[in-house]
Amino acid sequence: xxxxxxxxxxxxxxxxxxxxxxxxxxxxxxxxxxxxxxxxxxxxxxxxxxxxxxxxxxxxxxxxxxxxxxxxxxxxxxxxxxxxxxxxxxxxxxxxxxxxxxxxxxxxxxxxxxxxxxxxxxxxxxxxxxxxxxxxxxxxxxxxxxxxxxxxxxxxxxxxxxxxxxxxxxxxxxxxxxxxxxxxxxxxxxxxxxxxxxxxxxxxxxxxxxxxxxxxxxxxxxxxxxxxxxxxxxxxxxxxxxxxxxxxxxxxxxxxxxxxxxxxxxxxxxxxxxxxxxxxxxxxxxxxxxxxxxxxxxxxxxxxxxxxxxxxxxxxxxxxxxxxxxxxxxxxxxxxxxxxxxxxxxxxxxxxxxxxxxxxxxxxxxxxxxxxxxxxxxxxxxxxxxxxxxxxxxxxxxxxxxxxxxxxxxxxxxxxxxxxxxxxxxxxxxxxxxxxxxxxxxxxxxxxxxxxxxxxxxxxxxxxxxxxxxxxxxxxxxxxxxxxxxxxxxxxxxxxxxxxxx
Amino acid sequence: xxxxxxxxxxxxxxxxxxxxxxxxxxxxxxxxxxxxxxxxxxxxxxxxxxxxxxxxxxxxxxxxxxxxxxxxxxxxxxxxxxxxxxxxxxxxxxxxxxxxxxxxxxxxxxxxxxxxxxxxxxxxxxxxxxxxxxxxxxxxxxxxxxxxxxxxxxxxxxxxxxxxxxxxxxxxxxxxxxxxxxxxxxxxxxxxxxxxxxxxxxxxxxxxxxxxxxxxxxxxxxxxxxxxxxxxxxxxxxxxxxxxxxxxxxxxxxxxxxxxxxxxxxxxxxxxxxxxxxxxxxxxxxxxxxxxxxxxxxxxxxxxxxxxxxxxxxxxxxxxxxxxxxxxxxxxxxx
Numbered sequence: 134x135x136x137x138x139x140x141x142x143x144x145x146x147x148x149x150x151x152x153x154x155x156x157x158x159x160x161x162x163x164x165x166x167x168x169x170x171x172x173x174x175x176x177x178x179x180x181x182x183x184x185x186x187x188x189x190x191x192x193x194x195x196x197x198x199x200x201x202x203x204x205x206x207x208x209x210x211x212x213x214x215x216x217x218x219x220x221x222x223x224x225x226x227x228x229x230x231x232x233x234x235x236x237x238x239x240x241x242x243x244x245x246x247x248x249x250x251x252x253x254x255x256x257x258x259x260x261x262x263x264x265x266x267x268x269x270x271x272x273x274x275x276x277x278x279x280x281x282x283x284x285x286x287x288x289x290x291x292x293x294x295x296x297x298x299x300x301x302x303x304x305x306x307x308x309x310x311x312x313x314x315x316x317x318x319x320x321x322x323x324x325x326x327x328x329x330x331x332x333x334x335x336x337x338x339x340x341x342x343x344x345x346x347x348x349x350x351x352x353x354x355x356x357x358x359x360x361x362x363x364x365x366x367x368x369x370x371x372x373x374x375x376x377x378x379x380x381x382x383x384x385x386x387x388x389x390x391x392x393x394x395x396x397x398x399x400x401x402x403x404x405x406x407x408x409x410x411x412x413x414x415x416x417x418x419x420x421x422x423x424x425x426x427x428x429x430x431x432x433x434x435x436x437x438x439x440x441x442x443x444x445x446x447x448x449x450x451x452x453x454x455x456x457x458x459x460x461x462x463x464x465x466x467x468x469x470x471x472x473x474x475x476x477x478x479x480x481x482x483x484x485x486x487x488x489x490x491x492x493x494x495x496x497x498x499x500x501x502x503x504x505x506x507x508x509x510x511x512x513x514x515x516x517x518x519x520x521x522x523x524x525x526x527x528x529x530x531x532x533x534x535x536x537x538x539x540x541x542x543x544x545x546x547x548x549x550x551x552x553x554x555x556x557x558x559x560x561x562x563x564x565x566x567x568x569x570x571x572x573x574x575x576x577x578x579x580x581x582x583x584x585x586x587x588x589x590x591x592x593x594x595x596x597x598x599x600x601x602x603x604x605x606x607x608x609x610x611x612x613x614x615x616x617x618x619x620x621x622x623x624x625x626x627x628x629x630x631x632x633x634x635x
Numbered sequence: 636x637x638x639x640x641x642x643x644x645x646x647x648x649x650x651x652x653x654x655x656x657x658x659x660x661x662x663x664x665x666x667x668x669x670x671x672x673x674x675x676x677x678x679x680x681x682x683x684x685x686x687x688x689x690x691x692x693x694x695x696x697x698x699x700x701x702x703x704x705x706x707x708x709x710x711x712x713x714x715x716x717x718x719x720x721x722x723x724x725x726x727x728x729x730x731x732x733x734x735x736x737x738x739x740x741x742x743x744x745x746x747x748x749x750x751x752x753x754x755x756x757x758x759x760x761x762x763x764x765x766x767x768x769x770x771x772x773x774x775x776x777x778x779x780x781x782x783x784x785x786x787x788x789x790x791x792x793x794x795x796x797x798x799x800x801x802x803x804x805x806x807x808x809x810x811x812x813x814x815x816x817x818x819x820x821x822x823x824x825x826x827x828x829x830x831x832x833x834x835x836x837x838x839x840x841x842x843x844x845x846x847x848x849x850x851x852x853x854x855x856x857x858x859x860x861x862x863x864x865x866x867x868x869x870x871x872x873x874x875x876x877x878x879x880x881x882x883x884x885x886x887x888x889x890x891x892x893x894x895x896x897x898x899x900x901x902x903x904x905x906x907x908x909x910x911x912x913x914x915x916x917x918x919x920x921x922x923x924x925x926x927x928x929x930x931x932x933x934x935x936x937x938x939x940x941x942x943x944x945x946x947x948x949x950x951x952x953x954x955x956x957x958x959x960x961x962x963x964x965x966x967x968x969x970x
Binding site for chain 1: 685689690691692695696699700703715716717718719720721722724725728754755759799801806807808827828829830831832835836838839840842843844845846854857858859861862864929930933934968969
């Protein structure tokens, strides 16, 4: 492989202007990642006009910086405020927030930053060396494969919760039902829209996550505060110990790999990767019951995986001209505005853009790691702010964030509705995680399964005879049967896991 | 625990209510500042362009290019606001209800008025009578393509294949679906539609050989056509498209299928004549700039900068033709 364009790419990135745009991008990204709801998508849309004035390479370097910078920032709210800004950080909330409650927010954030850096960097190296090969792999995944992966994902959800299994399954079912809201993409028939155009395209992930996680937590705490003497959250160590790092090492390694591979898949790649990385760590753990109660690996695995996935999701865009997610669609638009058509010709026609962007990510990741270290100390202090002050600010930012997704007041009401639902769920001991994840995977399963059936001419055996989807379905069977198998091997009475509410 | 049952609830309601109120008044605030006020000669304030699609798509990019030009001509800010939902119907409904003062306008797609009504209930269909058209903008044509491995070169090859052709579309009620359905019916080719949620997954499925052919907007396919990964089979315009001069139209191949997407600038019904004239003038000046012409070329868009009357006639003709053709072949787009 000819490495001179790669080196030229470094030359492009190291130009002072491009370095500056890279820095601006990652700083903006990190900050908006911290603001719940206001995701990289909305930010890039707002900043699009600015890119008219600057060169294509600088513009894309900056926008890319916003995108992966937001992945770092998003962790902070997931851990500190229980607010996952993206579907791919929902899993981080479980152990991240638990760690924060134990006064170990610094540990969680530190591990997440290191994991993100390693995951991101591994993924860029992969992008540099094997992008075209991996892009071909993405194309081997058709609707049947996505259907299989989605079902595997839902199965994993039921195994990751720590509370009552039955309640987790009920919550997941509700999530699947919510996913059916909206105009049927195959026939145009209205489903549960009650004649409202606002519901025609279904419900967005943001209002659901913001309501079920963020708002519900605040509502619940308001009640708690009156019931017991409030003690300010402890803020212990701000940096992970050697022991924590040792514990997270394996999770970071495996998370990088899972994230890179699954991130290439357009659609649910990032969500699946964080879910799979978490589930894998829990399965491997000697004491799986630690998970959900503040396991360091439970933060390291999904955070590493979702950063690796964010990076590898550039592969379909840069090599095939296919945007893998909504934010990538914006990048696509930004490139078009600059008169550059992303596609198979990009590497040869615009090597400066391709390698400039790829190489800027090495630098951006280093910048983010350097920034994260002092920031962890600053952000952790947020926990010292009295809830009476923090709660209304969080609510306000959450609602504004939800508004920016579609510029609809309607979405603000949705957040409130889901906030109340989340509050009630918590009161009755249901976890929001399974609901949200099942919701995300639900629409993917439905449309992929139906597309698959159309492709097979209505014959469902096709799902099992195609090599990849067949393998995934085999995996589904193994995962589903695993508890039975294990029981048979151990023959040990399973003690009921006590329901955890707080 | 039951000691303070009511207190937290009241606080809770208060907080939620206050937050909602703040958020609402914040939005209200934005609206009043952007609608410029009635004094002085139009425009005295920002002109807001709303887009009924997500940022990054063709409608969004066209709106942004046009808004930038118009803003420059009129010397005001032209913020672009994305309001995706229901294929653009949500945005249309909002625009329809806005004050007809020229401070809230939008680029809209022909398909929302000509094809979508064929798949949704009459009450839900958006009607062009609710808007004033200011000018036509550009045409965004469709191409039917197949992957290189399939070996097909024309529509007749599909006919000769003698099997059920599975074709990808960019969704129900889109021009991509209509053009393919009409072509296969009139060619007598057995076929099944596989709708995808937009252009990207449709293209992915075609490149990955999950479907036999796909119809999509030229801008979505052209890079992969140039890169030799896709083979174009037909375009659905009246004449050949300058961006793909070697590709025969469906008509040339003997199938009378004319489906094209075009966009036009609209304002709420009842916008004053002088305001419309100002906007038209600014749009015309924008169309004439080198920058805008290059934008069209980069995005494979054919200028269709025609009068409002011509836009309305096109919309009416298309609606009537599509309906007649669907009835003739007994096609139901909603499957």
